[in-house]
Amino acid sequence: MTPAPTVPLVCYQILAAILFTIGVVGVLVRRSALIIFMSIELMLNAVNLSFVAFSRQHASMDGHIFVFFVMAVAAAEVAVGLAILVAIFRNRDTANVDDVRLLRG
């Protein structure tokens, strides 16, 4: 039985790179904190995709384990990050990052 024809690794990598870049641009150019947050998730998942693809290619479980960790941490991060977002919105009635510039020297 011949193995089913598979999508080559490079395609996964290109997809992962495209997703990652979309995430980066989203973080850099969007003004809404919520969208920035989603963009970060996109970047994380691009990396996850890359990990899984490599894991399959090398027939190793290591990549899967990395991905589980990333997903666990991302879940925690979402919980904390959204809480901060809500707190900022309650305080300032906005989620626009341009209005939150307290680190100015």
Add this chain to the structure above:
Amino acid sequence: MLDYLGWIPALPLIGAIINGLGAGRLPRKVVSAIGTGTVGLAFVIALGCFNALLQLPPDQRYHLEQAYSWIDSGDLSVPVRLLLDPLSMVMVLIVTGVGFLIHVYSTGYMGHEKAYGRYFAYLNLFTFSMLVLVMADNFLLMFFGWEGVGLCSYLLIGYWYQRPSAASAGKKAFVVNRIGDWGFMIGMFLIFVAFTTLDFNRVFTEAPGRLMPGSAMATAIALFLFIGAIGKSAQIPLYVWLPDAMEGPTPVSALIHAATMVTAGVYMIARCHILYTLAPAALMVVAVVGAATALFAATIGLLQKDIKRVLAYSTVSQLGYMFLAMGVGAFASGIFHLMTHAFFKALLFLGAGSVIHALSGEQDMDRMGGLKSALPKTHMTMLIATLAIAGIFPFAGFFSKDEILFHAWESGGPILWAVGVIGAFLTAFYMFRLYFMTFHGPSRLTEEAKHHLHESPNSMTIPLMILAALSLVGGFIQVPLMEGGQRLSEFLAPVFADVAHVAGGAGAAHGAEHGGPGLEVALMVISLAVAASGIFLAYRFYMVDPAAPKRLAEQMRGLYKLIFNKYWVDEIYNDKIVEPIRRGSIALWQKFDAAVIDGAVNGVGRQIERGAGLLRQAQTGSVQVYAMVITLGLVVVLGYLALR
């Protein structure tokens, strides 16, 4: 008993700490008990040590007591170690004994003062410092005591700090003393260079081997140490602080500015007698400065109106005699005069204090007179002290002053002797002027003073009587011309014995002591006659013909003005030294300190602030901008790695 040696300075220190920390909280009785009790106990221990020292054979009377190692660094090793030999024993007995009497007197004299605890804390601290000074076994520890007594002197002169004159007198004493301390320190450094140690025993035993007699090093060490002595013991040209020090309470003048602290310079020279014997030129300087001061200060004393200032100038003059003794190599005689002077001058000051106390603070002799009947005890004791300082047989001052004059003739020559004798004449004159103006003649008291006039309480008169007894018999421990009569010289002999081994100078003087009994008697008769004529002249001037001094002043107007204004020395110092330094300091402050140093420091600060302002522009506070910069940086680095 010698094991308790450390307690002698420790007790007054404990008293100072308790009284100092408890100032204003402890009741007066407790303060008095601690203040006098600690010094009294120290005196008792000192007597015990004296007894123990006498039990030892003369050449073994040398006791060291190490407390702990203070500094130990390379070649320099300075222990806190107390030394007890006959010389320091005499000083310890004077400091604790006379000090105790003055502490007791103070409980009466200062009884009405508000800051009673502060006074006793200072006085105890002074006693501690003075004891460290005389018991130190190395130069640095001695210097510690030296500075300590200077500090206490400053604090006590400025005791009534609310009075501007007292505060500035304290400052003057401190600054003038610093000039002397500078000399002492340079001398100490030179000793360390020459000997690589500051230990008395090593310096003095090695000195004859390491320093050539008359060499430049020996002379420099001796002269710089002498500058220290000039400052502390108020000799020409640094005597100016002592008369002003009379702004302090009278018991302080008695203890610090007459009996003990100002004799520190004399003690120091006696302690370093080997170094001075190796430097005959320096010894000559000591003798000349001493004789000049003895005469100079005596002339100023002639016309002073303030009772305490007369005594202050007389102290300066008497210290001059002690230095004259040191200068002619008669070290034991100088210490003898130091001791008798401590008795009668402390008595004079305390007597003057008793008069001032009785007159509610009056110090001007023009507003005294006729106090003999009102203050019988004070009058009697003052008379004894005045006779003692005038050098009348058989009072203490007669023996010690004559011994100095005899040695001045023997090894200093007739000129030094003549200066000393003229000084003695003036001393007899101005002291009896003080006596007659205070206790005899018509009463010139103000109405208010008359109203309060009273003899002092027992706490004041009893110390007066004890000191009077000492002034009366104190001279007999050193009777001239008698076999076994010179007990003090014999007691001190082991300390000064090494002089005989050193070439030249004072060795000869020592041998000459037994030289001419006829000469000694002749000199004695002369100085007795001189003293008597001084007293007689004072009697003529101030008892028989009170108008005479005025007539004489009219006749010699220029001289009178010169002496009355104390030779304008204070004014000259002020114009030629103090003012230029003050103006120079202001110029330095405004031109150099404010412009150059502050300019440099502030300029550096301003430049940094400006640079920081530029860098601050990069911090916009927008996280997205930061992220953009990071991303761009990453792209550049990755691009570089990829395209390399």
